[in-house]
Amino acid sequence: MAVYLHERHNWTVFMLDDEKILNLLSEVRHLQGKIIGKVELLGFALKDEANLETLIQDVVQSSEIEGEILNPEQVRSSIATRLGLDISGLIHADRHIDGVVEMMLDATQNTDKTLSDERLFGWHAALFPIGRSGLYKIDVAQWRNGDMQVVSGGIGREVVHFEAPKAERLTEEMTKLIDWFNSDSNIDPVLKAAIVHLWFVTIHPFDDGNGRIARALTDMQLSRADGVNQRFYSMSAQIRKERKGYYAILEKTQKGDSDITNWIVWFLKCLKEAIISSSIIIDKVVKKHHFWMANASKIGNDRQRMMLDKLLDDFEGNLTTSKWAKISKVSADTALRDIIDLVNKGILLKADSGGRSTNYELNW
Template sequence: MPLYIHQLKDWAQFNWSQDELINLLAEVRQLQGKLLGKVELLGFDLKDEANLETLIQDVIKTSEIEGEVLNPELVRSSIAIRLGLDNLGIEHSNRNIDGIVDMMLDATQNSNKSLSEDRLLAWHGALFPTGRSGLYKIEVAQWRTGDMQVVSGGMGREKIHFEAPQANRLENEMQKFIAWFNQENSLDSILKAAIAHLWFITIHPFDDGNGRIARAITDMQLSTSDGVNQRFYSMSSQINANKKSYYTILEKTQKGDLDITEWLKWFLTCLKEAIIASNLIIDRVVQKHQFFLNNASKITNERQKIIITKLLEGFEGNLTSSKYAKIVKTSPDTALRDINDLVEKGILLKSNSGGRSTNYLLNI
């Protein structure tokens, strides 16, 4: 008896209960329409800013799902440079970050282009520029040649959650998947994103990076569904927030039959939550824009602008004069003068704690 859906005779001929999905799908479509309507009112510059903030979250969270923590400043810098946007602060390059950014931007900004074997291999090559995943050498920019298992547990207590198709099936499996993705036009575009995610993750064609590429394919299809090549909600952020249930539903679906109703319900619910959460990003972008409109004349120099921008974007921890000096690469005396100037003008508020623990908050 087959253990996994890819071993079933009718593999990839998925079915589902439309009746169980219709209300949820309609709700997602309504939220999608409201969000895009709200975005249209932002104007060109704020749309670019909202797109940037969403892409930053997408890149950070799709990596976090795999246990990799990226530097948000480097991610911001990489995306801003590629989009030609104003980038305050760090501009150092990081090959690993640049690679995942290149993949995500190609997927979402060029969603009208066909998916191809060459494109997928290029994405994989971009994800692993050194030919290694951590300390381990892997097969890069080619389908894997070995078996693939998803395993948890320590030595001697391993639990196999999933076994992917054997390597000798991959060429044929990927040809079928790519042809379907490029030619399937009758299916609801959101459901197509959900099916594409499941189908690709089941094939697991690479040595590593399958999850990140599956989510890039998902974002590519969602961009098509939205009808815009900018991102205003992050599916990866929501998957990361629901990571345990994500892996649970994937494993359950892999070991079930070809009725994928439960997976589609999970995906639609996650997408619904992602769209609702996007309002936080948009509200923050608007707040940042309004703050600078109200206070632009009070900001004396670029150092102050950099710090205020970071505070508006979600500064981690408390702002102190020493942190200020380190971030903008200036002397402690200059940092303190800048801060006192902002306090006097009512832009920053001084906390009650004194001495070395003195810190400052944005007055919003």
């Protein structure tokens, strides 16, 4: 029978092998400084846009890790509305998407506020606004009352990957974690992000949503480490890419002792890749800026501006006249006139892909 990390005496007295960590930590801190310096040169508007794009990734990918697929356009609308950004073509967001966004923004915008059980309960209530996880009713805004196991496999072939602390331990365990998180410790802020992530998922204090809240806490601590309340790299997006390894290292660490060096190394490598990947977002934001600088004066109506915005933001599938008409809620003739006008101005190009439906793409 497995002995889990939380069953060991003084399990939160974590041990680290500095020799295996320090060089990697230095690399990460250097990259953090470079990315923050890079965005400082963008100006307020482009910084806001880069922050928006990163938060969208964070919200969408953190949910996708748990198997929940969110509508990116709804996520964009919810974040932009709450940040007061003037963006065309915003749509109504579902209540549960607003909840995920509210949790993420509270974590990353209010890093100076102390953590408390009430704040965590608020995040949990935001994640589950109707008190259900899918078809199942759950206890919301309170620590779980029952046992918690992470299990895979069908009936009769179940494999228990992890068993969380008993419910009667949760108040004491969470008080210890919250006090540590709020304290001024000598530990590097990035290492603190790695530790709080592991510590929280080890306790698994809620009926559901533990992974998403752990990643929100991680983003909160990384924002403190960066010294800014905007996000310019997405740890959740990188974890989503490395999901198999993420669950494997967590399971291995839960079945080990208080030496969590391997977890810290995995976390730092993942964070390093997340920061490197952030250049893609920033370059995209700059490219969009240059596009509008060159073409804004050529746009004939709000429909064209809205559709171009969508094309600039990971438009799904090919742009056809019928798709333009459906999204813009106009006739096919009006859609075709809008498109031909942009083709004549050199903003859109007729694609070479052929097929039964003519489609168009951005000329950028």
